[in-house]
Amino acid sequence: MKKLFSLLLVLLVLGLVAGLSFLFFFKLEGQPPVLEKVVLKEPLGKKAQATLVLFDKRSGLREVKIYLKQGKQEKLLFERTYPVDIVWGSKTKAQELKVSFEPLKLGFRSGKARLIIAARDASWRNGLKGNTLIWEKEVLLDLESPRIVVLSPIHYLVPGGSNLVVYKISEPVRRQGVVINGRSFTGYQLKEHPHKFFCLVALPIDQQEISQMYVEAEDLAGNVSRLPVAYYVRKKRYRHDVINISDAFLKRKMPEFLERYPDIPRDDLLKAFIYVNTVLRQKNNREIAQIAHHSKITEFYVDKPFLRLPKAATRALFGDHRTYYYHGRKIGTAVHLGLDWASIARAPVPAAATGKVIFADYLGIYGNTIIIDHGLGLFTLYAHLAGFSVAPGDLVKRGQLIAYTDTTGLAGGDHLHFAVLVQGVFVEPIEWLDPHWVKTRILDKFKTPTP
Structure with missing residues (x-):
């Protein structure tokens, strides 16, 4: 009996110690919530956001409030309370909050202000009100839109x-x-x-x-x-053109693509052509738009009209709407996005304007292709080339030899396909070849006075 009493006494003492430990460690703990992170994009504009991470690993979070104060004006931006059990405290031990607010609509003006974050935990301290965290930061308000x-x-x-x-x-x-x-x-x-x-x-x-x-x-x-x-x-109306595809053309050109692109149908040359003229064409144009989207040079090198291929006849225009036929049967359509110039075979190709070479490689239907960046998002493209006399990174001068014409890609004969792009959009090259257009639409605007 004496041993049983002793055992009960030990258990009672242990329970009392455990209870007091729980009371002091969790319910009467004196550590306020911890503000682990605050993310602000300053200055704060008409539409602002604050992201914060709070935690209280012992008694848990009871309440979070966020204020903005400027002079005598103070506005509550955010308030959230969490369920608290008198014994077990708050189940919310950590919280990430994204708070959006509009200072201008709240009556604030541009200038300095203070962002205040107040958080309380579920401790029994301070008359059961818990421990309080107060965090303040001076912020700059910019509530005026750019003019x-x-x-x-x-x-x-x-x-x-x-x-x-x-x-x-x-x-x-x-x-x-x-x-x-x-x-x-x-x-x-x-x-x-x-x-x-x-x-x-x-x-x-x-x-x-x-x-x-x-x-x-x-x-x-x-x-x-x-x-x-x-x-x-x-x-503006663009021309419509008809192109007849022959068996000889298919036998001569399709092997070039079959060697390079495994996804092309291989059992039928006509199916291969249709794939090249549609799927591959679209893929190539998307790739070109990405390459020629943003200038990485800080100069604008165009101070004259573009140069054309010397002593060349124009065989196709920008915007030609082409319809393709095979043995009298319609097999597809496409829009021509450049000028085709034909001269002698292997004619030397000059750079249309000074610029930086950003691409020189084989590019699907365009064959061997060079793309030059002239600044301000303006690019020129030269296709169906025999090879390359320049490389990416080279700064070339207006009129400098960059390549020779050929039949690489989807070209029926030796010629140069010349295209112009503005921030990824194919545009009419004739405009950039016209001295009057270049002067009035482009160059004269650099002389526009600043009021």
């Missing part, structure tokens, strides 16, 4: 055409550019014109009109401005 001024006059475009928009912005920005029918074109700054943005734009050939055209800018605080751009779209 945009378009400096260039009305912008004339045709389907497949291009133009230059010049504008200035009142403050440093995170992003800017011109939007046409939902497609964004990036503006560039040049050393000799530090206060202006120059944005080459294009209207894709399959779009006959413009529903929206505006400059958009987002400042470092995330405030966004839009300003409409004056434009006029002139209708």
Whole structure:
């Protein structure tokens, strides 16, 4: 009996110690919640967000409040309370919060303010109110949108055409550019014109009109401005052409593709051609659009009209709508996205303008291809070449020999396929060959005065 009493006494003492340990470790613990991380994108704009991570591993979180204070004005931005059991505390031991708020709508103004985070845990301390964390940080509010001024006059475009928009912005920005029918074109700054943005734009050939055209800018605080751009779209009709595919052509050209592309149907040369002329063509054009989308050079090298292939006849125009027939049966359609020039076999090909070679390789239907970056998102493409006299990274001068013409790719005879792209959009090369167009639509705008 005495042993039983002793055992009960030991168990009682152990239970009392365990209870007191629980009480002091969990219920009367004195550590406030821990603010592990706060992420703010400063300055804070009209639409701001704060991301924070809080934890309290003992008694758990009871309440979180976030305030913004400026002078005598203080507004509650966020409040959340968590269920608390009087014995077991809060089950929420950690919490990540993303809090969005709009300072301008809350009555704040641009300038300095203080962001305050207050958090309480589920401890019994402080009259069961728990331990409190107070965190403060001075923040900068930028609640004014950037001001945009378009400096260039009305912008004339045709389907497949291009133009230059010049504008200035009142403050440093995170992003800017011109939007046409939902497609964004990036503006560039040049050393000799530090206060202006120059944005080459294009209207894709399959779009006959413009529903929206505006400059958009987002400042470092995330405030966004839009300003409409004056434009006029002139209708333009492109030619329709018929191309007959012969058995001799299939036997001569398809092996070149069968060797390089395993996905091409191999049991029938006609099926192989249809695949090359549709699937591979689309894939190649997407790849070109990616390569020729953004200039990595800081200069604009075009100060004259583009050079054409010397002593060459024009065999096909930009925008030609081609229909392909085989033995009288229609087998496909395509839009020609460049100019075809034919001269003598293996004719020397000059660079149309000064620029940097960014691509020199075999490229599907275009065969051996060179792409040159001229700055401001303007690129020229030279296809069906015999080989390469330049390499990626080379800076070439206007008129410099870069290659020789040939029949590589989907070419029926020796010629040069010449294309122009503006930020990934194929555009009418004839515009860039026309001295008057280049002067009035492009070069004269660099002289636009800044008010």
